[in-house]
Amino acid sequence: MQEKHVALIDHVGRSIIGKLVCEDAATITINNPVILHCQPQANGQLEVQTFPVFFFEFIDKGYRETNTWTYTKSSIVTSDVVLDERILSQYARINTPPTEEVVDTPKIISIDDL
Numbered sequence: 001m002q003e004k005h006v007a008l009i010d011h012v013g014r015s016i017i018g019k020l021v022c023e024d025a026a027t028i029t030i031n032n033p034v035i036l037h038c039q040p041q042a043n044g045q046l047e048v049q050t051f052p053v054f055f056f057e058f059i060d061k062g063y064r065e066t067n068t069w070t071y072t073k074s075s076i077v078t079s080d081v082v083l084d085e086r087i088l089s090q091y092a093r094i095n096t097p098p099t100e101e102v103v104d105t106p107k108i109i110s111i112d113d114l
Helices: 061-066 085-094
Strands: 005-009 015-023 027-040 046-052 068-072
């Protein structure tokens, strides 16, 4: 089954997108929800910033795949929009857990090597 991404507006007016996990008549559960913050710029373009609802760094490394949030439908607004590929790629980038980079240590020269 193909992943389905959903958009909703929460009770304080934030636009949120995420991967649909499950839905019933009263609730909707999404994985790795992201807040979309849009702001017009002086040049007329729209700046779009994305922020996780809850940052990966605050979740134990062993449980980062279970970052699901359940919203009560009585306090949100849902829609049937199909999200553009550009916003989905930005969503994917922000929801990729940081990896620890392996830093090559420079060759240490001993005084005996001189």
